[in-house]
Amino acid sequence: MGVLMDADAVVEVRGLRMTYGARTVLDGVDLRLDRGEVVALLGPNGAGKTTTIEVLEGFRQPTAGEVVVLGEDPSRAGDAWRAKVGVVLQSWRDHARWPVGQLLEQFAALYRPFAVAGGQGPYGVDELLELVGLADRRRALVRSLSGGQRRRLDVAIGLVGRPELLFLDEPTTGFDPVARHEFHELIHALSDFDDTTVLLTTHDLAEAEKIAGRILILDEGRIVANGSAAELARAMAHSSEVTWREDGVRHVHSAAEPEAFVRELLTRREVEVTELQVRAQTLEATYLAMVARHETAATAAASASDRRPTNEEAR
Numbered sequence: 001m002g003v004l005m006d007a008d009a010v011v012e013v014r015g016l017r018m019t020y021g022a023r024t025v026l027d028g029v030d031l032r033l034d035r036g037e038v039v040a041l042l043g044p045n046g047a048g049k050t051t052t053i054e055v056l057e058g059f060r061q062p063t064a065g066e067v068v069v070l071g072e073d074p075s076r077a078g079d080a081w082r083a084k085v086g087v088v089l090q091s092w093r094d095h096a097r098w099p100v101g102q103l104l105e106q107f108a109a110l111y112r113p114f115a116v117a118g119g120q121g122p123y124g125v126d127e128l129l130e131l132v133g134l135a136d137r138r139r140a141l142v143r144s145l146s147g148g149q150r151r152r153l154d155v156a157i158g159l160v161g162r163p164e165l166l167f168l169d170e171p172t173t174g175f176d177p178v179a180r181h182e183f184h185e186l187i188h189a190l191s192d193f194d195d196t197t198v199l200l201t202t203h204d205l206a207e208a209e210k211i212a213g214r215i216l217i218l219d220e221g222r223i224v225a226n227g228s229a230a231e232l233a234r235a236m237a238h239s240s241e242v243t244w245r246e247d248g249v250r251h252v253h254s255a256a257e258p259e260a261f262v263r264e265l266l267t268r269r270e271v272e273v274t275e276l277q278v279r280a281q282t283l284e285a286t287y288l289a290m291v292a293r294h295e296t297a298a299t300a301a302a303s304a305s306d307r308r309p310t311n312e313e314a315r
């Protein structure tokens with residue numbers, strides 16, 4: 001059993017460190033996921049997102065820190081634990097000669113012994129193919145799928161055991177807009193109706209904003225931001241822009257709290273307000289500002305510690 005205390009947490013991590021040789025990739029990561037949450041882990045290339053997810057999946061042994069996932073240490077957990085966790089890795093290129101439906105049947109069979117009494121057990125193949133939009137490719141060989149279809153199959157393989165916790169590493173790479181939209185609906189349905197907890201990495205900030213209730217930004221081995229897209233925008237003091245017409249005259253106002261401003265505008269004014277629009281700060285602008293701010297601070301700290309004291313200062 002895990003050493004951490006909170007029974008409500010699906011994932012709880014404290015002080016996670018990971019080094020590859022002399023290189024420190026994760027340097028004190030703390031995070032927590034509660035049941036039914038969809039959380040996006042963002043960060044620049046090489047920030048350590050995949051490494052974090054691989055530690056949570058039990059594929060990598062951390063250098064230091066406490067990691068509890070579904071009540072267990074993932075690096076020691078057994079098959080019954082593994083059956084509750086779904087994983088979609090960044091690239092998965094096996095099983096080229098298998099027909100899609102047969103491959104999913106095989107995976108479903110692996111999960112069947114772990115189905116709990118009264119639970120639904122693994123997905124039926126037809127239902128799963130329908131869910132991921134591959135119903136018409138049941139008999140196709142895996143190698144004949146397009147890149148986006150291949151990725152949908154990866155998602156199906158991650159889902160087949162009806163996991164309590166789903167890790168998705170850049171799941172929508174190569175998806176066309178329709179597939180992407182369907183995938184977002186699928187994630188909403190999983191968290192709303194099945195209480196599935198989802199942790200995904202993505203470089204698509206619009207996607208993170210759309211599907212994740214909470215966003216974590218990892219940079220230089222640490223979580224530098226944690227909150228909803230709106231909370232992160234507020235933390236950066238980013239304003240939304242409200243525009244409207246009053247007696248035919250166009251007005252523009254920057255508001256840190258646009259809901260309150262619009263409420264005031266609509267209730268207190270006696271004149272007619274038309275063409276009211278609120279342009280919210282995008283997560284992309286917030287993200288770019290946050291990463292830039294963090295990196296500037298890190299560079300300043302590094303150059304301060306490199307700077308040798310002058311003779312004058314040393315005295």
Ligand SMILES: Nc1ncnc2c1ncn2[C@@H]1O[C@H](COP(=O)(O)OP(=O)(O)OP(=O)(O)O)[C@@H](O)[C@H]1O
Pocket residue numbers: 020025043044045046047048049050051052
């Ligand atoms: N097995 C390994 N051995 C040595 N270094 C590694 C290993 N795996 C990853 N790294 C390094 O660790 C750092 C973090 O990699 P990771 O794949 O976790 O980042 P990421 O945030 O997922 O990046 P991306 O957005 O590019 O997918 C990178 O600098 C990478 O080169």
